[in-house]
Amino acid sequence: MQACAVIAEFNPFHNGHQYLLEQARKVTKADLVIVIMSGNFVQRGEPALINKWERARVAINCGADLVVEIPTEYAIDSAKEFAHAGVEIAQKLGASFLAFGSENPDLDFENESKILDRQFDQRAKKYNQNFAAQLFDDTAIMNSNDILGINYAYWNSKSKRGLQLIPLQREQADHRDTEIKGSIASASAIRRAALEQSEYFNAVPKASLKAIRNAKLTSWEDFWIMLNYRLLTSTPQELRHIKGVTEGFENRILNLVDKSNSFTELMQKLKTKRYTYTRIQRSLTNILLNIQATPFNLTKTRLLATNQLGRIFIREAALGSVVMTKVTKEDFENNYAITKRADDLYQLVSPYQWGKGPIIKKNVKE
Amino acid sequence: MQACAVIAEFNPFHNGHQYLLEQARKVTKADLVIVIMSGNFVQRGEPALINKWERARVAINCGADLVVEIPTEYAIDSAKEFAHAGVEIAQKLGASFLAFGSENPDLDFENESKILDRQFDQRAKKYNQNFAAQLFDDTAIMNSNDILGINYAYWNSKSKRGLQLIPLQREQADHRDTEIKGSIASASAIRRAALEQSEYFNAVPKASLKAIRNAKLTSWEDFWIMLNYRLLTSTPQELRHIKGVTEGFENRILNLVDKSNSFTELMQKLKTKRYTYTRIQRSLTNILLNIQATPFNLTKTRLLATNQLGRIFIREAALGSVVMTKVTKEDFENNYAITKRADDLYQLVSPYQWGKGPIIKKNVKE
Numbered sequence: 001m002q003a004c005a006v007i008a009e010f011n012p013f014h015n016g017h018q019y020l021l022e023q024a025r026k027v028t029k030a031d032l033v034i035v036i037m038s039g040n041f042v043q044r045g046e047p048a049l050i051n052k053w054e055r056a057r058v059a060i061n062c063g064a065d066l067v068v069e070i071p072t073e074y075a076i077d078s079a080k081e082f083a084h085a086g087v088e089i090a091q092k093l094g095a096s097f098l099a100f101g102s103e104n105p106d107l108d109f110e111n112e113s114k115i116l117d118r119q120f121d122q123r124a125k126k127y128n129q130n131f132a133a134q135l136f137d138d139t140a141i142m143n144s145n146d147i148l149g150i151n152y153a154y155w156n157s158k159s160k161r162g163l164q165l166i167p168l169q170r171e172q173a174d175h176r177d178t179e180i181k182g183s184i185a186s187a188s189a190i191r192r193a194a195l196e197q198s199e200y201f202n203a204v205p206k207a208s209l210k211a212i213r214n215a216k217l218t219s220w221e222d223f224w225i226m227l228n229y230r231l232l233t234s235t236p237q238e239l240r241h242i243k244g245v246t247e248g249f250e251n252r253i254l255n256l257v258d259k260s261n262s263f264t265e266l267m268q269k270l271k272t273k274r275y276t277y278t279r280i281q282r283s284l285t286n287i288l289l290n291i292q293a294t295p296f297n298l299t300k301t302r303l304l305a306t307n308q309l310g311r312i313f314i315r316e317a318a319l320g321s322v323v324m325t326k327v328t329k330e331d332f333e334n335n336y337a338i339t340k341r342a343d344d345l346y347q348l349v350s351p352y353q354w355g356k357g358p359i360i361k362k363n364v365k366e
Numbered sequence: 367m368q369a370c371a372v373i374a375e376f377n378p379f380h381n382g383h384q385y386l387l388e389q390a391r392k393v394t395k396a397d398l399v400i401v402i403m404s405g406n407f408v409q410r411g412e413p414a415l416i417n418k419w420e421r422a423r424v425a426i427n428c429g430a431d432l433v434v435e436i437p438t439e440y441a442i443d444s445a446k447e448f449a450h451a452g453v454e455i456a457q458k459l460g461a462s463f464l465a466f467g468s469e470n471p472d473l474d475f476e477n478e479s480k481i482l483d484r485q486f487d488q489r490a491k492k493y494n495q496n497f498a499a500q501l502f503d504d505t506a507i508m509n510s511n512d513i514l515g516i517n518y519a520y521w522n523s524k525s526k527r528g529l530q531l532i533p534l535q536r537e538q539a540d541h542r543d544t545e546i547k548g549s550i551a552s553a554s555a556i557r558r559a560a561l562e563q564s565e566y567f568n569a570v571p572k573a574s575l576k577a578i579r580n581a582k583l584t585s586w587e588d589f590w591i592m593l594n595y596r597l598l599t600s601t602p603q604e605l606r607h608i609k610g611v612t613e614g615f616e617n618r619i620l621n622l623v624d625k626s627n628s629f630t631e632l633m634q635k636l637k638t639k640r641y642t643y644t645r646i647q648r649s650l651t652n653i654l655l656n657i658q659a660t661p662f663n664l665t666k667t668r669l670l671a672t673n674q675l676g677r678i679f680i681r682e683a684a685l686g687s688v689v690m691t692k693v694t695k696e697d698f699e700n701n702y703a704i705t706k707r708a709d710d711l712y713q714l715v716s717p718y719q720w721g722k723g724p725i726i727k728k729n730v731k732e
Binding site: 225226228230232233235258288289337341345348 | 591592595596598599600601654655656703707710711714
């Protein structure tokens with residue numbers, strides 16, 4: 001069986017995602033499509049709009065055969081580390097292809113990726129700055145999807161078990177668009193519309209709409225009391241041990257938290273030219289989750305959802321040691337400790353009934 | 367000017383406290399009565415029912431001339447360390463007397479206190495066990511006021527600047543009584559009645575009744591989200607650095623927090639024969655406030671409230687270096703850091719407008 005992997009967040013799942021999954025299957029002619037997805041916290045350094053189980057269920061109902069999770073510490077890391085985790089999982093699962101959305105599918109991703117090795121290369125720096133900036137600002141030159149694509153190519157080139165990269169032309173909507181025009185809109189525009197209870201219904205498949213409508217939508221403000229508490233009870237020394245907290249940022253945060261009454265207020269006060277919103281949000285997520293810098297060490301991925309085809313694939317490819325269908329106490333204490341923490345906190349503000357085992361869709365054609 | 371000190375919590379201030387202040391002044395013939403009071407967290411290891419500024423104001427309106435604060439790390443410590451801090455402050459303020467309520471004022475407190483030096487003495491152990499037990503259970507032999515008295519005597523005997531100890535016969539109510547019968551009731555009975563909105567009005571002076579009625583009453587449940595969050599994001603190693611967390615208690619807590627939906631539930635699950643409720647609550651308060659064990663080092667006390675007489679006393683006794691009328695940034699970062707932390711958290715659940723400077727009552731006879 002040949003598998004095509006897609007690295008995604010589906011925050012939330014929209015028509016563009018459905019199109020991407022369809023194209024991935026069509027172009028690669030793969031037997032199944034594997035989605036490698038962020039969990040309850042996402043790469044912008046914030047909680048997902050709806051929980052990972054619901055997002056995985058929607059994905060299975062909208063074209064994926066198998067959904068596995070990127071452990072939280074990597075899911076909320078920089079484009080480079082996020083891509084590292086995604087590619088690592090795709091390779092561990094034995095996928096043949098890695099499909100991704102791109103504004104410029106004709107770009108030579110592999111060639112472009114070579115500059116990532118040159119740490120002092122100005123273009124490499126610019127890529128990363130652009131990527132971070134683009135998530136919030138409109139000042140970036142290059143699209144974040146393409147930057148991710150370059151990072152995928154980079155990690156893919158480091159491994160013997162190479163994946164075939166399949167850049168797929170993205171549908172119309174610029175992911176920075178804030179208005180929803182037709183059936184294609186960006187995930188941020190949809191999140192905003194959902195939180196503001198305005199119109200987005202045409203931009204998402206029915207299954208996604210249902211999931212969004214049934215969920216308690218989640219944003220950073222829901223975690224403000226916890227972050228505020230953590231900051232009020234932390235010393236500068238303790239904060240300096242947190243990943244991404246450097247260069248006196250700990251003192252800046254501690255000074256400003258006293259004067260902030262909401263997450264938004266703190267973010268506004270923290271923003272400077274030097275730090276992008278994304279970088280600040282990521283540091284705050286690391287503080288919230290008490291994450292310290294550790295070397296990359298991804299051994300397993302959790303199965304979130306599957307259909308019959310996905311189950312057969314796991315069995316045939318003998319992926320039992322890579323894909324956790326149940327998370328053991330030992331996993332919870334080791335490689336899965338941060339993800340458990342993220343899930344525990346997420347459930348404090350938005351409880352969900354899933355999580356004891358993966359979501360299993362009984363019939364492929366349901 | 368001769369001053370009589372009273373170490374107290376006033377949680378909340380009731381008729382028995384008013385009687386104690388009156389007797390202290392009458393018996394000692396002191397020129398003024400100084401109250402050395404816990405702040406927003408108290409010795410049982412829990413938040414005070416109402417904030418420290420309101421309690422200090424009530425004290426000034428009901429017989430105290432000066433109210434200063436026991437820094438939080440000592441206010442929530444064992445009877446021995448609580449007494450240590452109280453006596454230390456009384457001595458630093460140059461008080462002549464230390465008055466305290468007692469069920470057995472004829473007890474030879476100084477003589478009894480000698481056993482506290484003998485660490486392996488069974489009676490010393492029993493004292494401390496009794497004290498802790500008594501705050502919650504009805505199994506104790508000796509009254510907690512007398513145990514405190516013995517601890518006051520102990521620390522007083524260690525210093526050259528001795529205070530004259532004035533044990534004063536307590537009024538009727540056993541502090542373990544849960545029902546409110548007449549005008550004298552225990553602070554716990556009043557707290558419970560206030561939280562349950564049942565009858566306690568005869569047991570407190572008018573000023574206290576007003577303060578209780580106007581306040582957002584505070585209990586541990588208000589801090590459950592913070593404690594829960596802290597536990598969910600802590601490793602056993604991190605918890606072991608917290609004061610009072612020893613002997614595998616960190617693993618017990620981490621195992622049980624997952625199964626608990628409220629503070630009360632966690633407490634019930636944690637309770638064993640080995641640990642009293644008070645000991646558990648104190649450890650949880652240390653976890654909440656992120657307090658690590660440090661050597662005793664009390665240099666200053668914060669002025670909470672005063673009348674004209676109290677102001678004259680501070681000036682005449684040249685107490686400027688001991689009594690903080692304003693807390694400097696340096697104090698907030700050093701000797702007053704834990705107390706600031708406690709206040710910041712308290713204000714998250716029960717905001718108050720005071721705290722920029724002490725409460726000053728303009729006329730002695732108002």
